Amino acid sequence: MIIVMKPNAEESAVKKIITKIEEKGLHTHLSQGEEVLIIGVVGDKSKLDTNAICALPSVEKIVPITESYKLSNKKFHPEPMEFSVGSTKIGPNNITIMSGPCAVETEEQLLKIAHAVKKSGATILRGGAYKPRTSPYSFQGLEVEGLKYMQTAAKETGLATICEVTSAHAVESAEQYVSMLQVGARNMQNFELLKEVGRTGMPVLLKRGLSATIDEWLNAAEYIMAAGNSKVALCERGIRTFETATRNTLDLSAVCVLKEKTHLPVIVDPSHATGVRAYVEPLAKAAIACGADGLMIEVHNDPAHALSDGPQSLNFEQFDSVMNNIKPYIELSGRTL
Amino acid sequence: MIIVMKPNAEESAVKKIITKIEEKGLHTHLSQGEEVLIIGVVGDKSKLDTNAICALPSVEKIVPITESYKLSNKKFHPEPMEFSVGSTKIGPNNITIMSGPCAVETEEQLLKIAHAVKKSGATILRGGAYKPRTSPYSFQGLEVEGLKYMQTAAKETGLATICEVTSAHAVESAEQYVSMLQVGARNMQNFELLKEVGRTGMPVLLKRGLSATIDEWLNAAEYIMAAGNSKVALCERGIRTFETATRNTLDLSAVCVLKEKTHLPVIVDPSHATGVRAYVEPLAKAAIACGADGLMIEVHNDPAHALSDGPQSLNFEQFDSVMNNIKPYIELSGRTL
Amino acid sequence: MIIVMKPNAEESAVKKIITKIEEKGLHTHLSQGEEVLIIGVVGDKSKLDTNAICALPSVEKIVPITESYKLSNKKFHPEPMEFSVGSTKIGPNNITIMSGPCAVETEEQLLKIAHAVKKSGATILRGGAYKPRTSPYSFQGLEVEGLKYMQTAAKETGLATICEVTSAHAVESAEQYVSMLQVGARNMQNFELLKEVGRTGMPVLLKRGLSATIDEWLNAAEYIMAAGNSKVALCERGIRTFETATRNTLDLSAVCVLKEKTHLPVIVDPSHATGVRAYVEPLAKAAIACGADGLMIEVHNDPAHALSDGPQSLNFEQFDSVMNNIKPYIELSGRTL
Amino acid sequence: MIIVMKPNAEESAVKKIITKIEEKGLHTHLSQGEEVLIIGVVGDKSKLDTNAICALPSVEKIVPITESYKLSNKKFHPEPMEFSVGSTKIGPNNITIMSGPCAVETEEQLLKIAHAVKKSGATILRGGAYKPRTSPYSFQGLEVEGLKYMQTAAKETGLATICEVTSAHAVESAEQYVSMLQVGARNMQNFELLKEVGRTGMPVLLKRGLSATIDEWLNAAEYIMAAGNSKVALCERGIRTFETATRNTLDLSAVCVLKEKTHLPVIVDPSHATGVRAYVEPLAKAAIACGADGLMIEVHNDPAHALSDGPQSLNFEQFDSVMNNIKPYIELSGRTL
CATH class of the missing domain: 3.20.20.70 (Aldolase class I)
Structure with missing residues (x-):
């Protein structure tokens, strides 16, 4: 999961988000672009309230990277089912x-x-x-x-x-x-x-x-x-x-x-x-x-x-x-x- | 309801459809165009099996003229509901x-x-x-x-x-x-x-x-x-x-x-x-x-x-x-x- | 711009991409998730051939973060035009x-x-x-x-x-x-x-x-x-x-x-x-x-x-x-x- | 072409439309339903200004029956082209x-x-x-x-x-x-x-x-x-x-x-x-x-x-x-x- 911050996001807002994520046992990677800052999130996202994060005023958008379905996902079940x-x-x-x-x-x-x-x-x-x-x-x-x-x-x-x-x-x-x-x-x-x-x-x-x-x-x-x-x-x-x-x-x-x-x-x-x-x-x-x-x-x-x-x-x-x-x-x- | 016949529809097929419709107590109006024949159907269409008609090989398509909803239809309830x-x-x-x-x-x-x-x-x-x-x-x-x-x-x-x-x-x-x-x-x-x-x-x-x-x-x-x-x-x-x-x-x-x-x-x-x-x-x-x-x-x-x-x-x-x-x-x- | 690598992407493939990006004077940030590796790209993307990167077999997808239009973009022209x-x-x-x-x-x-x-x-x-x-x-x-x-x-x-x-x-x-x-x-x-x-x-x-x-x-x-x-x-x-x-x-x-x-x-x-x-x-x-x-x-x-x-x-x-x-x-x- | 009149269309409006159509050398067939009147139009529709008819206040809608393309139409060119x-x-x-x-x-x-x-x-x-x-x-x-x-x-x-x-x-x-x-x-x-x-x-x-x-x-x-x-x-x-x-x-x-x-x-x-x-x-x-x-x-x-x-x-x-x-x-x- 990638959190894209708004161009004018303050450092304190970024820190608050990082704390929130790390409290749940997940890890973050920061990536400072020329216009925007991006926070990469690593770990089990189901522990995280993504809606709450997305609702923060300093957050531009959230980009999911992996799928929310697991049991029906070929990644975990590579053989075709019969x-x-x-x-x-x-x-x-x-x-x-x-x-x-x-x-x-x-x-x-x-x-x-x-x-x-x-x-x-x-x-x-x-x-x-x-x-x-x-x-x-x-x-x-x-x-x-x-x-x-x-x-x-x-x-x-x-x-x-x-x-x-x-x-x-x-x-x-x-x-x-x-x-x-x-x-x-x-x-x-x-x-x-x-x-x-x-x-x-x-x-x-x-x-x-x-x-x-x-x-x-x-x-x-x-x-x-x-x-x-x-x-x-x-x-x-x-x-x-x-x-x-x-x-x-x-x-x-x-x-x-x-x-x-x-x-x-x-x-x-x-x-x-x-x-x-x-x-x-x-x-x-x-x-x-x-x-x-x-x-x-x-x-x-x-x-x-x-x-x-x-x-x-x-x-x-x-x-x-x-x-x-x-x-x-x-x-x-x-x-x- | 309008039944549009295929260009090559035979007279016998047309007659069969008309009979079928009139048996149910509805009326028909024929309209012969230069390319196609159209059958207009007048009366209570709920008595009619339109899918059956549409499935006939000589029928091109059926065009509904009036809506299938009645209780929610303003035509029959002109005053706004409160x-x-x-x-x-x-x-x-x-x-x-x-x-x-x-x-x-x-x-x-x-x-x-x-x-x-x-x-x-x-x-x-x-x-x-x-x-x-x-x-x-x-x-x-x-x-x-x-x-x-x-x-x-x-x-x-x-x-x-x-x-x-x-x-x-x-x-x-x-x-x-x-x-x-x-x-x-x-x-x-x-x-x-x-x-x-x-x-x-x-x-x-x-x-x-x-x-x-x-x-x-x-x-x-x-x-x-x-x-x-x-x-x-x-x-x-x-x-x-x-x-x-x-x-x-x-x-x-x-x-x-x-x-x-x-x-x-x-x-x-x-x-x-x-x-x-x-x-x-x-x-x-x-x-x-x-x-x-x-x-x-x-x-x-x-x-x-x-x-x-x-x-x-x-x-x-x-x-x-x-x-x-x-x-x-x-x-x-x-x-x- | 975010490059999402495939789960099985080899280290050599990742290195090749990073080299390619940095040769153009842009910077990269790596973010290793539990399932996938993500490469953040910082700098002027117009120098970069994103299609070429996207076509690499080890790349899952590319997620753009900023818009490609500039002259019509409010970010750079905050006042409404008249x-x-x-x-x-x-x-x-x-x-x-x-x-x-x-x-x-x-x-x-x-x-x-x-x-x-x-x-x-x-x-x-x-x-x-x-x-x-x-x-x-x-x-x-x-x-x-x-x-x-x-x-x-x-x-x-x-x-x-x-x-x-x-x-x-x-x-x-x-x-x-x-x-x-x-x-x-x-x-x-x-x-x-x-x-x-x-x-x-x-x-x-x-x-x-x-x-x-x-x-x-x-x-x-x-x-x-x-x-x-x-x-x-x-x-x-x-x-x-x-x-x-x-x-x-x-x-x-x-x-x-x-x-x-x-x-x-x-x-x-x-x-x-x-x-x-x-x-x-x-x-x-x-x-x-x-x-x-x-x-x-x-x-x-x-x-x-x-x-x-x-x-x-x-x-x-x-x-x-x-x-x-x-x-x-x-x-x-x-x-x- | 089928002209569907509004439920409350007056006879004079219907007559006016019929006159307009027949003046162009086309023919009409009337079909009086229980709720609405339908006018079937037979002949070369390119002579007719269908938008003008559709704009009349007493007209509900117009239903085209035949296609407007001729040269690309299989009806007139049954053999596949090579x-x-x-x-x-x-x-x-x-x-x-x-x-x-x-x-x-x-x-x-x-x-x-x-x-x-x-x-x-x-x-x-x-x-x-x-x-x-x-x-x-x-x-x-x-x-x-x-x-x-x-x-x-x-x-x-x-x-x-x-x-x-x-x-x-x-x-x-x-x-x-x-x-x-x-x-x-x-x-x-x-x-x-x-x-x-x-x-x-x-x-x-x-x-x-x-x-x-x-x-x-x-x-x-x-x-x-x-x-x-x-x-x-x-x-x-x-x-x-x-x-x-x-x-x-x-x-x-x-x-x-x-x-x-x-x-x-x-x-x-x-x-x-x-x-x-x-x-x-x-x-x-x-x-x-x-x-x-x-x-x-x-x-x-x-x-x-x-x-x-x-x-x-x-x-x-x-x-x-x-x-x-x-x-x-x-x-x-x-x-x-």
Whole structure:
């Protein structure tokens, strides 16, 4: 941590800061520039109240040098993480495909989709039972009923299952029925929910917030891990920009950044990122090409009648075609399905 | 609602859509352009599955013409809303000042601050007992203990009180101790929490999400109101942009847009928006000048030792000076404190 | 300037960097943290090739501590700048009102508007003769013909005049006919144009680029000033964000930041920022309230038939009303029209 | 085009608009909704003054249905375009690799780089002779001297060459020495420059503006094409967002959108988009995987001593390795180098 003093900072103010820091057992290095004085701080910054220092009138700004997340930090965990989800794994050796409908609608629909995505090569069935929708008047999900259908589909097909949770209450239900919990973009900084999914010890997919920096995202993962749960995968699903041709802007460079900063697996969701069916295949290939560990792809038996997010859903034939067309890219990545 | 067909859409596809719409009791108007055909839809769109239509291969896009929020829509409630919070009011007749520390630290601290902000003219005491912090290792708030201090401060000073809630559990506690609940920016689309604060019937301050559009914000307010609670005020607190000189970009034009679209009161928080103490006064004046119904301003007895957000907090003297300096602007607005 | 080394940087790499820096006559301070080593650099950084250092494999990142702009930097010019434009002044003592049509259409139209805006209190007539339009098929301006009308209007009314320039060629023409040159948002980083307007020595209004940081904006001003022209005013006109309810997001906190970082005057353009006529008055008041030195407001004799930007233009009556309604705010700011 | 009237629009206002539209030879279709009336407009909208209509008090908004660009629009040019640049081609059959230093420094340096990038498979040598730099005190390029080195390098190696132009003056020089002109991000809406490069008839690479929408970008291409030059390729180089881990956010979904909207070739520049050397290879692969027609990659003989943009430059060995590693992706795309 670097403390930049204001040009006119008095010596007494500098001394006061140094004393304050050294009282906490940290060390300081002074560096007098031609215009400004800089105080370097060495040691465990968590003992220090940086806000208090930053609020001092003689302090210009504080520049952090090291990250605040530790458990999710590759520096301390250099090997890529791998963990099991039901009968499959997420990690550096395979490309995990999570597919299914945006929202679970009926048992029959879900079973039909589950069989179809399994046949094409998916290993995790996704399906929303709790839908966070912009308007209170939109369809909000089947809740426990939907979770039960997920369980049935898992039993019938052997697929692992993932379902978004939106409250502590939903977590309690979901942990009985599915193999993996998803925290959605709108809840990425719902810290109470993060602690709750941390408590379960179950595999968690943490989607990136609509305008979350990578740093905030890793800190959100840290909440889950600090609650004792290390099985966290991150899901890039597009960030909010001024561009309106796609629903969001898929940030594939985030995959590269994450691969440098964390050992946690990274999943890419081209369906939600773009909101356009035709862009799913090219961006799925791109995601694998730049190092993603898996894909989340929306599939629906009848996209034209889907209760949620129809325009981006693939039908069975389209999904099968995408799966065939991405296979050479999976091979190039040195992984298997 | 307008359905824009693809240039090559076949007549049979158009007929199918029209049938689908008319089956639901809505009406259609066709408009054949030189390149594309447009279907206008008239009637109650909530009966219609727009996603299903948008997913049809012959449909280019759907353009909504009217808003999805009703209870928070000025079109149906042309008069500005006013409601009581403890002994004060929020609405078109006064400028409500909510002040206090970012985080409640001790009873003594809170009482000191409460007396000071009251003396300078604030009518609502703010103070965080549940702090949503980016890192799990930052101070997370005193929780119920902090709420009790808020209650004590209210009794001692007669101020109304507001506290952020971050979970259903926190709502249950907070409704016993404070006069108004706050939903923070990170939870603006935590829909379960919105329903929960809606259930309480208490006044709610709904902060804008970091990258929320005004439309999404009003839909979030609609969640609270649809749960039976009409006492909602909106708080603009800065949006996320590429600019780094301020923590966020305070969007004062949003105040103007809101005044046109909704009858709900609008509060502006220049402290969190900028993160810089020196910008609070000029932007407080600007907020009043462009029509805001109130201000949220951070005040701390000792900003240099604040446990949270020190750099933007005013001390008592600074706050008193701001309150004096904004008075002529309040007068110009034709309101009272 | 701070150089942060990678955790595994070898001693020989560090030594090489230090030698390189000291060869240029600068000094270094080392600060060994628990995880990383930091090299502080003291002296005239312009002698140093920072990109070269940043490219070294052992370097993590470089953190600049002081700004690269000098002539536009308040640190070196603590007094607010004032300069003359025709018969009026821009600076700390008055609120300059620049008004007129987006595009000059006919001599008759321009004269009519010039008389009207003068009567209501404007001192500078704005009018576009070179229009940078998104589509090549939109009206592009009357060019020299329009400039001549501006000159006529100046002679008839005594108003100073301002016109946007879009090329070196346009600068050559405009400097013969108008009192002040404007560099538009799309050209903020058209550095050849900046040098060209710098060369003229005429007053320049430099609009902020659609996604320019304040730092880049001040560096753009530095281009004009480094070419020998110190008469630069900055114009905040909205930045590009995800919000679509307004054309851009007016960044009034930028006014506060600029007032801290530079001595150059700051003008606010609520017409272009929002694109909505009804928002001009409240945001004009807000701009004055937070410290702006002037306003640019679009006025048209017949907004419904304007060749450019009709929806945001005020007619004469509306402009007169805005001018009357902002007067108390001008008084409060301790300035005159 | 759709005109949405305000809820309270009077019949006389509607009639006036219809008359105005029909006078221009266009047709209207009325659609009376429960809340609002909509007027559909059919025919050649370029005859219509849409701003004037939008400015009418009874009009809520105008929704465009078709794009304003024609020459760059795939609807009218369904086949992907291909054009020659020196001895190579840009188009659907090959992956064009443009490589070289950010800035031309010396003849010796440029020749060394030219030989190296040719050996590894590049077909176009890039090199900046006019550098648009944020600060006026940064290195601004060798100008004509640099162009001459480019010509020498072309003669020695047979490579085609590309150089950024920043003014009409630079265009006049560059067209004598290089095979292709580049318009940089900061000049994407420097419309005078676009007309100028249009006039030359030479191949042009148009980089996307830092916050340009895809629609604005295609309209900028339209400026060049409307000036009589159809040889335009588009270059995605990252957009400005709130994320700070990469210099910009590479928008690969833009490649997919462009492939749907235009027949112009699309090049991706991972070097400038991220500013980080290590991200160039994974994003180069991703770009090819999602349909790009070529790559622009910065290469420098000695990145640690580059006069511009060192941190993102590859050295010869690194570039050769990237070229080898992307070959399987080029093969998968069904193209050749």
